[in-house]
Amino acid sequence: MIALFLILIPLVTGLLAFFFREEKMARGWALLSAIGTLTVSVLGLTVLKAPANLRFTGEWMGNLGSSFSIGLDGMGQLLCLLNAVAYVIILLATWNSSYRKANNFFGLLLLAQAGMMGVFLAMDALLFYFSWELALIPVYFLCSQWGGDRRIPVTFKFFVYTFLGSLLMLTGILFVYSHTQSFSMEAFYNSNLPNDQQAWVFWLFFIAFAVKMPVFPFHTWQPDTYEQSPTAVTMVLSGIMVKMGVFAVLRWLLPVLPVASYSWGDLVSTLSVTGMLYASLIAMRQDDIKRLVAYSSIAHIGLMSLAIFSESQMSIQGVMIQMFSHGINIIGLWIVVELIERQFGTRKMSELGGLAQKAPAMAIFFVLIAFANIALPLTNAFIGEFLMFSGIYNSQVTQYNVILTVLALVCIILAAVYTLNMIRKVFFGDAQILTAKAVDLRSSETLALGILAILILWSGIYPQPLLDLTSNITDAILNKADVMHLIKK
Numbered sequence: 403m404i405a406l407f408l409i410l411i412p413l414v415t416g417l418l419a420f421f422f423r424e425e426k427m428a429r430g431w432a433l434l435s436a437i438g439t440l441t442v443s444v445l446g447l448t449v450l451k452a453p454a455n456l457r458f459t460g461e462w463m464g465n466l467g468s469s470f471s472i473g474l475d476g477m478g479q480l481l482c483l484l485n486a487v488a489y490v491i492i493l494l495a496t497w498n499s500s501y502r503k504a505n506n507f508f509g510l511l512l513l514a515q516a517g518m519m520g521v522f523l524a525m526d527a528l529l530f531y532f533s534w535e536l537a538l539i540p541v542y543f544l545c546s547q548w549g550g551d552r553r554i555p556v557t558f559k560f561f562v563y564t565f566l567g568s569l570l571m572l573t574g575i576l577f578v579y580s581h582t583q584s585f586s587m588e589a590f591y592n593s594n595l596p597n598d599q600q601a602w603v604f605w606l607f608f609i610a611f612a613v614k615m616p617v618f619p620f621h622t623w624q625p626d627t628y629e630q631s632p633t634a635v636t637m638v639l640s641g642i643m644v645k646m647g648v649f650a651v652l653r654w655l656l657p658v659l660p661v662a663s664y665s666w667g668d669l670v671s672t673l674s675v676t677g678m679l680y681a682s683l684i685a686m687r688q689d690d691i692k693r694l695v696a697y698s699s700i701a702h703i704g705l706m707s708l709a710i711f712s713e714s715q716m717s718i719q720g721v722m723i724q725m726f727s728h729g730i731n732i733i734g735l736w737i738v739v740e741l742i743e744r745q746f747g748t749r750k751m752s753e754l755g756g757l758a759q760k761a762p763a764m765a766i767f768f769v770l771i772a773f774a775n776i777a778l779p780l781t782n783a784f785i786g787e788f789l790m791f792s793g794i795y796n797s798q799v800t801q802y803n804v805i806l807t808v809l810a811l812v813c814i815i816l817a818a819v820y821t822l823n824m825i826r827k828v829f830f831g832d833a834q835i836l837t838a839k840a841v842d843l844r845s846s847e848t849l850a851l852g853i854l855a856i857l858i859l860w861s862g863i864y865p866q867p868l869l870d871l872t873s874n875i876t877d878a879i880l881n882k883a884d885v886m887h888l889i890k891k
Contacts, residue, residue, distance in 0.1 A: 403455060403458060404442060404443075404445065404446035404450055404455050404456055404474065405446075405456055405457060405458050405472045405473055405474050405523050406458040406472065407442045408439060408442055408443060408446075408482055408486075408519045408523065409472070409516055409519045409520055409523065410516075411435060411438050411439045411442065412435055412436075412439055412489075412512045412513070412515040412516040412519065413512075413513065413516035415431065415432075415434075415435035415438075415512055416435070416508075416509050416510070416511070416512030416513040416515070416516060417509065417513070418431070418509075419431055419432060419435075419505055419508045419509035419512060420505055420506060420509040421505070422504075422505045422508075423505060425500065425501070425504035425505075428504045428505040428507075428508045428509075429493070429497070429504060429508060431508070432493055432508040432511065432512060433490070433493045433494070435512055436486070436489040436490045436493055436512075436515075437490060439485075439486045439489065439515070439519075440486040440487060440489075440490050442486075443479075443482050443483050443485075443486040443487075444483075444486075446474060446479060446482075447479055447483065447871075456473055456474040456479075457472070457473040457474075458470070458471075458472050458473070459471045459472075462526075462529070463528065466528070466585070467579070467582075467583050467584035467585055467586070467589075468526055468527075468528040468529065468584075468585040468586075469526055469529075469585075469586070470526070470529060471524070471525040471526045471529065471586065471587075472520070472523040472524060472525060472529070473523065473525050474523065475874070475875045475878075476722075476871040476872045476873070476874055476875040477649065477652065477653070477722050477872060477875045478522045478523055479871060480722060480723075480725070480726050480868070480871055480872065481522045481642075481645055481649055481725060481726070482519060482522050482523065483726070484641075484642060484645070484725070484726050484729045484730070485515060485518050485519060485522065485642050487730075487853075487857070488637070488638070488641050488642050488729060488730075488733055489511075489515055489638075490853075491733060491737075491850045491853055491854060492634050492637045492638065492641075492733065492850075493634075494846050494847075494849055494850040494853075495637075495737040495740070495846070495847055495850035495851070496633065496634045496740065497846040497847075498744075498844065498846065498847075499632075499633070499634065499740075499744070501548060501632070502548075503547075506547075507544065507548060507632075510540035510541075510543055510544050511540070511544065511634065511635075511638070513536065513540045514536075514537050514540040514541050514544070514638060514643075515638075516536065516537075517533050517534070517535070517536030517537030517538070517539075517540070518533075518537045518642055518643060518646060519533075520532070520533025520536060520537070521533045521534055521537060521646050521649065521650070522646075522649060524587075525586070525587045526585050526586055526587065527575045527578070527579070527585040527586075527587065527590055527654070528575065528579075528585040529585070530650075530654070531568075531571065531572055531575055534568065534571070534646065534650075535568060537643065537646065538564050538568070541635060541638070541639065541643065542557060542560070542561055542564075544631070544632065544635045545557045545560065545627065545630065545631045545632075545635060548631075548632045548635070549630045549631050549632060549635075550629065550630040550631075551630075552626070552630050553630045553631075556623075556626045556627055556629075556630045557627070557630070559622075559623050559626065559627075560623045560627045563613050563620070563623045564613060564614070564623075566613075567609055567610035567611075567612075567613035567614065567620075568610060570605075570606045570607075570609050570610050571606065571607055571610035571611075573606050574603050574606030574607045574610075577599075577603055577606070578590055578593050578595065578603070578658065581593050581595060587653075590654070590657075590658050591657050591658060593658060595659065597661050597662075597665075600659045600660075600661050600662035600665075601662050601665060601666075603659060603662070604655070604659045604662035604663065604665075604666055605666075607650075607654065607655050607658075607659065608651070608655060608666075608670070610650075611647040611648075611650045611651050611655065612647065612707075613647070614643070614644060614646055614647030614650070615644055615647035615648055615651075615703045615706075615707060616644070616647070616700065616703065617647075617670075617673055617674055617677055617703065617704060617707050618673050618674070618676050618677025618680060618681075618700075618704065619673070619677075621677060621681070621700050624696060624699075624700060625693050625696040625697060625700075627639065628640060628692060628693075628695075628696040628699075629690070629692050629693055629696065633736055633739070633740035633743075636692075636736055637732075637733045637736045637737070640695075640696070640699050640732045640733075640736065641728075641729040641730075641732050641733040641736070642729055644699070644703060645725045645728075645729060647703075648703065648706050648707070648710070648721065648725055649725070651707075651710055652710065652718070652721070652722070652879055656710070656713070656879060657879060663711065663713070664713070664799055667711040667712075667713070667799055667800060668800055668802060670707065670711050671707075671708050671711050671712070671800060671802070671806055673707075674704045674705070674707040674708040674711070675704065675708060675806055675809045675810060675813075677700060677701070677704040677707075678700075678701045678704035678705060678708075678809070678810060678813040679809065679812070679813060679816075681697040681698070681700035681701040681704065682697070682698075682701045682813045682816035682817060682820070683816065684697050685697035685698050685701070685816075685817075685820045686816060686819060686820045686823075688820075689750050689751050689752050690749050690750060690751075691739050691742065691749045691750075691751060691824065691828065692739055692743075692749050694820060694824060695732070695735050695736065695739060698735075698775070698817065698820070698821070699728075699732055701813055701816075701817060702724075702728050702732075702775075703728075704813075705724075705787070705790060705810055705813070706721045706724055706725070706728075706790070708790075708794060708806060708810060709721045709724075709790035709793055709794055711799075711800075712793050712794045712797035712799065712800065712803070712806075713797065713798075713799045713880065714793035714794075714796060714797050714798070714799075714880075715793070715876055715877070715880060716789045716790075716792045716793035716796070717789065717790050717792070717793020717794055717797070718793070718876045718879055718880060719789055719793075719869070719872050719873065719876045720785075720786045720787070720788070720789025720790035720791075720792075720793060721786070721790060722872040722875070722876065723785060723786040723789065723861075723865065723868050723869070723872060724783065724786030724787065724790060726782075726861075726868065727774070727782040727783045727785075727786050727858075727861065728783065728786075730774075730782060730854055730857050730858060731771055731774045731775045731782070731783060731854075731858070732775070733854070734767070734768075734771035734774075734851065734854045734858075735768075735771055735772070735775065737847070737850060737851060737854075738764060738767065738768045738771070738851075741764065741843070741847060742754065742757075742828070745840065745841060746840075751824060751827040751828055752827070754827065754828045755827060755828065755829075755830070756829075756830065757828055757829045757840055758829040758830055760840035760841075760842070761840045761841065761842040761843070762842065763842050763843045763848065764842055764843050765829045767843075767851040767852075767854075767855060768825070768828075768829065769825060769829070770855055770858060771851075771854065771855075771858065772821050772822075772824070772825055774858045774862070775817070775821060776814070776817050776818045776821050777814070779862075780859070780862045780863055781858050781859070781862040782857065782858045782859075782860075782861040782862045782865075783862075784862055785861075785862070785865040785868075785869075787814070791807060791810065791811070794806055794807050794810065795807045
């Protein structure tokens with residue numbers, strides 16, 4: 403029942419949140435819900451980790467060959483834990499932010515969490531699609547009602563991208579269903595579509611997932627959306643929701659369409675590296691911290707995409723671990739950006755400086771998170787990037803593995819350049835007029851960043867639990883996606 407409760411808690415509490423009229427009550431209710439979801443997630447990883455507790459199947463649309471089938475494997479547990487932890491941190495970090503119609507804001511936020519849980523838990527393709535839409539619709543309203551001055555055109559662009567992507571995915575799901583007469587994951591894995599059909603069905607799925615990740619050239623909605631969304635929503639988008647696309651490639655694309663994934667792998671890898679270089683170079687030119695972090699996220703997701711299509715055990719496992727690590731790190735960066743913007747009314751590095759003198763705790767946390775974001779050894783991102791680069795370099799499915807590895811490493815160097823430059827401009831040097839009266843962290847903000855710091859150091863120094871959690875599912879994905887023997891047949 404663990405899997406069911408991970409969906410039900412945010413779903414029910416999200417609906418009930420609409421009935422709260424006082425902002426403090428709605429905010430407290432949302433935090434209580436997030437803590438409850440986190441507790442259930444941790445129980446599923448510890449005392450209630452027996453397989454019987456992690457699966458649930460109920461009647462849904464039996465006439466169509468679809469059931470309410472959900473379950474937790476290693477990858478699902480890791481991402482559900484990320485979802486649960488992230489919501490607690492986000493609500494703590496934004497505790498002092500005020501929202502008009504706060505009950506609607508927190509209600510929609512919790513409904514988005516329920517949808518994302520459904521995506522990570524679904525063992526049925528139709529249920530996966532419904533959960534995908536449930537996660538996206540609340541975010542659309544959150545961005546359009548509580549966003550910045552340009553929220554309407556930016557949200558419309560976001561809606562068009564995601565809506566078209568969802569239609570393509572639904573078309574692909576229905577095509578595979580026409581061969582299986584069942585939406586179950588097992589039936590999709592055993593669909594064995596002919597190679598010529600796989601070749602074009604691949605793009606129906608991949609474009610939908612690439613928009614959500616996003617991967618070049620389907621990324622153009624992201625920087626503006628991150629900039630115009632409320633910071634809490636931006637944290638959800640970049641910390642959790644983009645992982646839906648990465649997760650979907652691993653869960654539904656590689657195993658269902660293995661031959662096409664191999665055939666188009668070099669092209670997708672080229673797009674991924676191109677996006678990494680493009681985003682890294684643009685990030686170096688940014689003065690707005692929020693846009694810099696947004697382009698940095700595109701580069702990191704590009705590396706994950708490249709690692710996935712290297713189709714090696716190390717690279718796939720590295721992607722799973724990196725999804726968790728990136729989610730933690732990017733949320734930490736957004737928290738500090740939110741604190742700076744709220745206090746000084748600007749996000750421009752040229753107008754900031756010397757913050758470390760006035761807000762030393764904020765500076766310490768930001769430097770730690772920034773170092774984790776560039777994968778410094780002993781931080782959480784190091785193990786994921788090490789495994790991804792090892793897998794890319796040793797890949798057996800592409801003849802360009804050395805070139806791709808070198809280009810990706812260049813992007814890592816560029817990431818260090820623009821990240822360290824951001825730290826220098828914002829926190830060190832002479833204090834500017836705006837920062838002369840800076841105030842350090844409040845208790846709720848210190849708690850949120852402290853939790854992040856513990857996670858960063860714990861999983862960086864002792865990553866073995868994450869490796870154990872993801873090892874079996876990595877083998878399962880590669881067994882389904884092992885295209886070499888399929889091609890030889």
